[in-house]
Amino acid sequence: MEKTLTYGMVGGGEGAFIGDVHRRAIALEGGARLVAGCFSRNPAITRSRGLSLGLDEERLYETPAAMAGGEAARKDRIDFVVVVTPNASHHAIAAAFLDAGIPVVCDKPLVTNSRDAADLVRRVAAKKLPFCVTYTYSGYPMVKEARALLRSGELGSVRFVNAEYAQEWLTLPLEREGNRQASWRTDPSQAGAGSTGDIGTHVEHLVSYVTGLEMRSLSARLDTFVEGRAVDDNATVLVEYAGGAKGLYWFSQVAVGSANGLKLRVLCEKGSLAWEQENPNVLQVARLGQPVQLLSRGRDSLSAEALGFSRIPGGHPEGYYEAFANIYRAFLAHLRDPSEPTPDYPGIAEGARGVRFVERCLESSAGGGLRLDF
Numbered sequence: 001m002e003k004t005l006t007y008g009m010v011g012g013g014e015g016a017f018i019g020d021v022h023r024r025a026i027a028l029e030g031g032a033r034l035v036a037g038c039f040s041r042n043p044a045i046t047r048s049r050g051l052s053l054g055l056d057e058e059r060l061y062e063t064p065a066a067m068a069g070g071e072a073a074r075k076d077r078i079d080f081v082v083v084v085t086p087n088a089s090h091h092a093i094a095a096a097f098l099d100a101g102i103p104v105v106c107d108k109p110l111v112t113n114s115r116d117a118a119d120l121v122r123r124v125a126a127k128k129l130p131f132c133v134t135y136t137y138s139g140y141p142m143v144k145e146a147r148a149l150l151r152s153g154e155l156g157s158v159r160f161v162n163a164e165y166a167q168e169w170l171t172l173p174l175e176r177e178g179n180r181q182a183s184w185r186t187d188p189s190q191a192g193a194g195s196t197g198d199i200g201t202h203v204e205h206l207v208s209y210v211t212g213l214e215m216r217s218l219s220a221r222l223d224t225f226v227e228g229r230a231v232d233d234n235a236t237v238l239v240e241y242a243g244g245a246k247g248l249y250w251f252s253q254v255a256v257g258s259a260n261g262l263k264l265r266v267l268c269e270k271g272s273l274a275w276e277q278e279n280p281n282v283l284q285v286a287r288l289g290q291p292v293q294l295l296s297r298g299r300d301s302l303s304a305e306a307l308g309f310s311r312i313p314g315g316h317p318e319g320y321y322e323a324f325a326n327i328y329r330a331f332l333a334h335l336r337d338p339s340e341p342t343p344d345y346p347g348i349a350e351g352a353r354g355v356r357f358v359e360r361c362l363e364s365s366a367g368g369g370l371r372l373d374f
Helices: 017-029 043-052 064-072 089-099 113-125 141-152 180-186 197-212 320-336 349-366
Strands: 005-011 032-038 081-086 104-107 132-133 158-165 216-224 234-241 246-252 263-268 272-278 282-287 292-297 371-373
Touching: 005 017, 005 064, 005 320, 017 032, 017 081, 017 282, 032 043, 032 064, 064 081, 064 089, 081 089, 089 113, 104 349, 113 349, 132 349, 141 197, 141 263, 141 272, 158 234, 180 263, 197 216, 197 234, 197 246, 197 263, 197 349, 216 320, 216 349, 234 349, 349 371
Parallel strands: 005 032, 005 081, 081 104, 104 132, 158 246
Antiparallel strands: 158 263, 216 234, 216 371, 234 246, 263 272, 272 282, 282 292
């Protein structure tokens, strides 16, 4: 039997959304157990949260730096740490654990500027440690099927990519109404950017993961529709890729009627494919001159990549938690066997590219939609 790994968490205290998602996803995957934490800047909250999760008090730390040093000194040190704090704190926390020789899982976006991203890239290379950035949506089996289908060349070269991510949750100024998630996600000092960093990075990664296209240039227009908001809440990005393909991205957190509408459509020479996050078990595939086909996870004949991350029989829907758990499936496998050449989880390079995408979008929009090399 495989040894159960142990992990610690920084952030994810009371009322935090994504920290709980990470814990549940790891529990769903199995193979790792939470044993240490610094869940808040308030030591009392860390203690309360840690004890409620069944942790020993001696492994509840007042600061991330104290946790990195304390765990590094233990014979039973954690096998990895999960960082689920606001974006601006990611760099210092991840750097402390990398310096302590502890692998890192970091929520996206990786950091808020390319300087810090480059620094983490250097540290990861120097320490030769696994580093995961949780771009969740690449964990869906049908996203992996789309990737395998495009790689096979059956549909020909990609001509055009249309990707969107629409939410409505910030249509009202929730940041001025005491909503904790809205407060930090719309604060430039904590989040860096608004919708571009929060959901635009998911769009950029999903397209890159599925198509393998290399972005050559972009032209962005970032909007702020809610009066008084300090960050963007809607954006449109025109993209050109190496090889001549084109793309159009739209992401919005003020799209009334949309819950979590991440959608991808890829048009190729001989066909096309389409996938929607809110109906994630189905991939639409069209081949020139043939009826449109709906591939269903768990029922139809799929690629080895998709089958390897499918958990239950067809007709039993798999969703967000399963996709998140699939990221951890690949990461935990890599921890156990670091010699694996191409582990299937988003790494430090993908995280750094997402940061560059945000910066270039901000720069382009500030210049009136200037087309900038990527």
